[in-house]
Amino acid sequence: MEIIQTDIAIVGAGGAGLRAAIALAEMDPKLRIALVSKVYPMRSHTCAAEGGAAGVIKSDDSLDLHFNDTVGGGDWLSDQDAVEYFINEAPKELIQLEHWGCPWSREPNGSVAVRPFGGMKIKRTWFAADKSGFHILHTLFQTSLKYPSIQRFDEFFATDLLVDDGRCQGFTALEIRTGQMKQFQAKAVIIAAGGAGRMFPFTTNGAIKTGDGMALAYRAGAPLKDMEFVQYHPTGLPNNGILLTEGCRGEGGILLNKDGRRYLQDYGMGPETPVGQPVLKTMELGPRDRLSQSFWHEQQKGNTVSTRWGDCVLLDMRHLGEKKINERLPLVRDLCISYLGMDPVKEPIPIRPVVHYMMGGIHTDINAATPLPGLFAAGECACVSINGANRLGSNSLTELLVFGRKAAMSALAYMQSGLSTAKDAALAAQAKDSESRIQALFDQPAGQETINGLRQEMMHTMEQGAGIYRTGEGLAATCDKIAELRQRYVGISINDKSRVYNTDLMQALELGSLLDCAEAVAVGARDRKESRGAHQRLDFTARDDQNLLKHSLAYYHPKEPPRIDYLDVVITKSQPGVRDYSGAKK
Amino acid sequence: MSERQIELEVLRYDPEKDSAPRFQTYSVPCLNEWVVLDALNYVKENLDTTLSYRWSCHMAVCGSCGMMINGEPKLACKAFIHEYSDKIRVEPLAHFPIERDLVTVIEDFIGKLSSVKPYLIPKDDKPISAGEFKQTPAELIKFKQYTLCINCMLCYAACPQYGLVPEFVGPAAIALAHRYNQDSRDGGRDARQEVVASNEGVWECSFVGACSEVCPKHVDPAGALQQVKVASTIDWYKEHLMPWVKK
Amino acid sequence: MAKSNKPIFWSLFAAGGTVTAFVTPALVLLLLFASLGLVPSLFTYEHLHDFAHHWLGKLIIFGVILVSLWHAAHRLRVTLHDFGVRADTVVAYAVYGIAGLGTLMTLVYLLRI
Amino acid sequence: MSCKPYIRETSKTTWYLEHPRYKRYMAREVTCIFILIFTFELVCALGAVANGPEAYAAFLAKLHSPLSILFNLVALVVTVYHSVTWFNVTPQAMPVQIGEEFVPGQYIVGAHYGVWAVVSLVVLILGVW
Ligand SMILES: Cc1cc2nc3c(=O)[nH]c(=O)nc-3n(C[C@H](O)[C@H](O)[C@H](O)COP(=O)(O)OP(=O)(O)OC[C@H]3O[C@@H](n4cnc5c(N)ncnc54)[C@H](O)[C@@H]3O)c2cc1C
Ligand code: SF4
């Protein structure tokens, strides 16, 4: 097996991975950096982000306000020291991106423009029309081309971490073109492999968001944190889950039920604000968890509109007018017309909540370091945690930058702290095992199980048991089901025996990652007997700060469900309080 | 929504087995609102797991799923079934070597993209602490269109000159160079000209215009290329006839 | 990679493309009339001679013919390439040679008028 | 390595038959042949003028041949096609920005058509006068 020697290897070339790579290249031009990604960097799912990235820049805003919005929005499950670091670094990172050429939308005087976003008390979301993530990703990718020390391994699929001497020292990755396994040997590894929304059937996440990075770390012994918190975005296109950005509501779009009532006022986010004059943190600009939950209640009451794609509510943007929609929300209009055949300039758009983001992920400390020495994580796959129980829209893109860079700094410091030399034989043996695991998939005779069959069952049970509202009973069933699926997974085989660009094989590996992550979600949710942020239990409707103002940590077991442990939340200056989204009252 | 039975004729090529590509036909029950990518996913999930193709976002933004659909370069996730008859032919993007089935080798494109120095080379250095560069909406709009490229390579598949002269740097890469040249914050045009203004650069383009016709993001690379030609020509005259004039 | 010298030819091509787009159809129409026997007054000997005799007329004639020739020559070079003729250097010498010859002839004729 | 990418060759001589837009392109490109011949027609006219009235009369006589009529007829169509294709792409090559907006392409094309009409009229009037 070919061994690729590097100093620091990064798994994932989305926003977080690219930011880390650039930071490393800038800190030390002599460093050998391997940037490994299962897709070409600009295909990473950061490109799909529409709305924008939050950072304090305007004079009417303050770091404290951003802090409070983030911590309150996260239902006090965020680590406040991490949030503090985050909000401090946020503006610098966004300016840095501006200096790299990101085409942020502008004010007439040439300074960057900001837009309102859900759960934010003040306009602070930097945006590049409604293609913010796209522009961030392409700016980062193009900037990364400046640095010869960033060696890219595009279309390499990381399969297992190599851990010896209690330290992470690299990983194995499949070169997708050739089907050959390569051993990446590194002094430190950063995982930035994105989210895992694909464990659900209805999601805004692209096909590549299969939790591989989380599973890599998890299987190597690093725990997954707060996995039970899964964010539903309230406004997805009903037929395929394509996201309509929160910017729609930020610009003044309103949500209506079948009677044309702005139903959010019935769920503690009112009183009603005038149409076309959105008020921050009120009504349509409430946080995502609340909005998605209101949908569920409306559905229970029979107030939703039934469409051929299921129950929906309506997002009405007609009053914004064609000019503003074209200028601020061109992609939204294009998506509605293309994929739904409806024009938001002319008619209200049916939408429903859709799985969007994993608040949980690989447990890291404030330095982006995991408990496994030598392993760092950043981006959606990591849980620092700044997002707590519910991420505020537009904090995630900024998080990629802030903690992507932080991970790079920590990894470099770790590397420079002097390490014992690697035991090559031990690593080679592990790499060999990893290769055999892939070989076994080829050799296994065709059996009963199909990859698609298992995947469908997994998605179904996740939606049934671990959706917007959960019950102990439903979760127990889902846990059982996932445990069963993990067992059955052992029996899968692949039909495609070719080594070249074998997507059958990749889907098999991705399914394995998804099942591991899904189990952490389900078990974490079953054991969290309270309602907080995005995790809502019908059998435990209150928040329980007494017992559960804690992060959950799921530890992997190859055959059994994960062991769940808890860790205190870091609270520095904001004591848990009431999340108030009825700003219009005052 | 009505269901339709579509004959999907897909090019297959497995380098380990086949010496040349062949077509395989799948009969796929499609909803009228589907895109061709949905039909391919149906095949992959239900009929034949060995079919290989790239995709991720399903919303025309990641640029992975470019392929020839009835001979036209298209994003499979933006090729609507209702616009086609009951027989649809799907092939890998033209002008690129076929790795496997619908997957092409795109290293050449990536290399060309990298060769034009597609990053901001600031006119003036400015520390982060000094804040952002000012850029008015009028300055932004000057290059905005060229930032919209998703690197889907449909333009390369449409451009006959790229097919005929593989050295041609090609539409998307040059449009990207133009994007930075036009940016009020940038001062790197000279550095980019070496590649862009070479014979293999913009001068291999004969303004066929096919690139802009197929571009799903309305980047209009053809326009960018002509503008680069005009600017490079002015450069040339300045350099050769008026060497004393500083650019 | 080195910067190309194509700008010389391309600038003539572009200028010629524009000039021919504006005036050539009308000129062709005039000559078509002439070929049908309805010689328009410009194409009578006297008028043409007077026109070409005046320095401004000379300049206009020379300008139009020059850019038309070089426009056509450069495009022909590309077109031959498009038809599969790969000997670009030979083609370039040939087509630019023709354009050069035409330019020279024009110059000589104009000087003689 | 087991990969063995398959390369599809583009035919260097017949590629333009593969798509209508390529045929349209080639039609545009071959206009140059007509423009070239026509320009030489002008050069010949000039040469005839330089050689005196008899030479010019001979030139006009040659121009009267059916072949020449046919050529000029076809050239008329072809050069109009050249003009149209040329003007239609000018907004791409030379966009005009006023403040925060680009002037819509059809205005630029329209302006060119307008000038074209005026120029043609002037040439025709001058020519027939
Ligand atoms: C539709 C949509 C809209 C959004 N809008 C916003 C918004 O407006 N504001 C905001 O703040 N956030 C938004 N988000 C969230 C945000 O975009 C994501 O959380 C963020 O982009 C994740 O970035 P990342 O770098 O962590 O991962 P990604 O960009 O997903 O990149 C993951 C990388 O890891 C690689 N990878 C994965 N597995 C492997 C493997 N096994 N081997 C090798 N490489 C691997 C992939 O190839 C890829 O390069 C949105 C998300 C979605 C889905
Ligand atoms: S210019 Fe258009 S067609 Fe070409 S790669 Fe970019 S988006 Fe695709």
Ligand code: F3S
């Ligand atoms: S199609 Fe090709 S020739 Fe030029 S205008 Fe576009 S790059």
Ligand code: FES
């Ligand atoms: S799947 Fe992303 S562009 Fe089609």
